[in-house]
Amino acid sequence: MYEFAVTPAVTQLRRRGVEIFEVSPGTIAAELELERGDRIMRVNGRAVRDYLDFRFHTAGETELTIDVRKSSGEDWELNIERDESEDLGISFEQIVPRQCANECLFCFCKGNPETARPSLFVRDEDVRLSFLYGNYTTLTSISEDEMKRVIEQRLTPQYVSVHATDLDVRAYLLGVDKTRADISGKLQRLMDAGIEIHAQVVLCPMINDGEILKRTVSDLAALHPKVTSVAIVPLGLTRYLNDPRLTPVTPEFCRKTIREVSEMQRDLRARLGTTFAFLGDEIYLKAGRAIPARKHYGEYPQIEDGIGMVRSFANEFESLMRRLERGSVRPSAKPLSGTIMTGTLFAPVLTKLIDRVNQRLGTNVSVLGVPNEYFGGDVSVAGLLTGGDFVAARRQVSGDFVIIPKVTLKSDEPVMLDGMRFEELCQNFDVPVYAHDFQGLASMIANQN
């Protein structure tokens, strides 16, 4: 999926060391006159490639020798003594993602319009981002250095796109040869070193479903608890990703998959004490089937991959309704009247929840399922809606405000996938627009003090 947690600097040259982005006033780094633009080259004689290296080499060290290349070109050597818990006060440039060497049939980059932002074409395959943000890697091109680093720095957990344990099928899906597709040795080495693995299967009808999927789940379950969970998410086709080898995911396919996987899940729960292989929310919604209960998801091990998001949202909603009933939170003083815009897949679920609020509180909030024209195809999740999609649907909104899903904005900047900024979006509406997650919505519905 699209990763908003990093801003890939695709044009940036990878230079030695790691660049300081900011120095907090009143800290050790400020006293030592470190500044934005300076680069940390070594810590205690060990080379620093990025902020993860810096974090690893400085962790728990009270005496540090830091080699710095100042932005002026001067080289400094700084000797520092500090208390173990004392922060140096430096934040660093973001990690420049490593690129993958695959040609996946279903690669999301092929599903972008040509005019999409360059960062949407970044094919990241980076164990550091996997550790930091839960990005998936395939491990097909991981270098020996990277393997050693994951183990030495304990970059655990790692999120691995397995897709199929059948090597012919995996190689076909990734567009690589069987030797590269075979990651069993690498996986074993990581697991032996205590690295936890979360696996993913992008489910492509007629390719890695049915018996292939059963075998994949069964092979991975044999590695539990070192492999902690498997997320099975459906192939997403946009109007630009129309490879004839790919078959669209239909409601009937989703129902068949739920039937097959439910049987395996029952067995896995009995044997392993966890559901282990989780189907993406999209599969239940497309099938028109109920989302499983809370206990199905355990600790929600793959919620960032769309596994259990709807259950979590619905349960938080129930809890809000109970607090309203008990009077432990009060409804907003002014009865609400407005529109919540969301993806067409989630809209029916949200409509049922909001209808209860309207009945209970006398509010007049409506839910508008917004078609995704930007990507087209069968893309219907809220998180991939763009500014242009919201603007195209603006005539259908009613009331005094509009809410869009917060997840449609980049995490570190108010901009959407089509590059439209939030301020620009707001200018297209006659009423205030808010970007909210569940907490934001709840705080509009109820006074939570």
Ligand code: SF4
């Ligand atoms: S691993 Fe596959 S899906 Fe991911 S970026 Fe590379 S080609 Fe695309």
